[in-house]
Amino acid sequence: MMTSDKLRAMLALYLVTDERTDCDALLHIIRKALEGGVTTVQLRRKHDDGRQLVELGKAIRQMTTEFGALYIVNDRVDIAMLTDADGVHVGQSDIACADVRGLIGKRIIGVSTCTLAEATAADREGADYLGVGSVFPTSSKPDADMCEIQGLAGIARQVDIPVVGIGGITRQNAPEVMQAGAAGIAVVSAIMQAEDPSRASAELLRLVRTGR
């Protein structure tokens, strides 16, 4: 298990995959993003079957290892175990944090939270970091609950574990998220839909490092 400071640094620029059907294109963008400086990649695919997830996960494991980045799996602890992920990320309706811990031992557990109550509960239950959002409205998850910048700032002040802002984060508003006390930013569209994912990643990483 890495130290909290090391984990905090590794959460600087956190890429979450989108749901595109073309998996070759997906992996190509992830490689470009890693070249640009992405520090963590989360495999999040709600509609893929297990075999597809294992295949994607193994490819992402290989690339993230090559670039010294973290590889996290959303929701599916079995896929995380099979593809040797660094950790698992769960939402409020996924497997409970304590149950995940029982399966994955010392690997990283991230928990999505929106309110301070959810955040302190996740911290108490042994989460290693929090994904907090949506900070801004987002097209990739239009029905997501909003916590806004003030909510993120409140959570970052109250919990000791690193907090990653997520939801509608762009080059324009990334500095605000960092000023609110985030350890890093998580994005989907800002990289996955960028014309140049490598350059977009490099620019976002620069803003994160400047904003700390």
Next chain:
Amino acid sequence: MMTSDKLRAMLALYLVTDERTDCDALLHIIRKALEGGVTTVQLRRKHDDGRQLVELGKAIRQMTTEFGALYIVNDRVDIAMLTDADGVHVGQSDIACADVRGLIGKRIIGVSTCTLAEATAADREGADYLGVGSVFPTSSKPDADMCEIQGLAGIARQVDIPVVGIGGITRQNAPEVMQAGAAGIAVVSAIMQAEDPSRASAELLRLVRTGR
């Protein structure tokens, strides 16, 4: 791990859950079905989140233990591990049999197959039983590939592990399935939508035992 004969007996009447949103009603029907003689219950819910699956799985684990029935989880190996399932059932696009084995050790693995090639491959890869279908057209999975009675009979002749027929099985056609060499029958609607799930189960079990 149980003997193959014991497993064969336990697969006689295999209930697969439906996708109804009312989980109390679901559990109520499962209890009635177990009272009627169901020997295996598979938790199969494609649209439930992890936390819901864990809750349902724990309830089914408790009931199946009470009635001496098997409890199998579809697709999600993590949920199977967390709820102490007797085994996991995977389809052709789910986690591969060998990968499942690596996670669950000696627990039971079932594999859905439609063709003889799929069936012999699953047998070779270490499956403990096969779910073979669809034997008949089915409303609960209208897009399922068909293997028909002849396909099931061919597979039952060629593989040594127990074969369970699935897909559109009713009181009327259950004897045909048993005559084709099945160890048992798997049903959704025939029990889940029965007016009296307990009586429907008892009648199906009688047909299976007569047909062996």
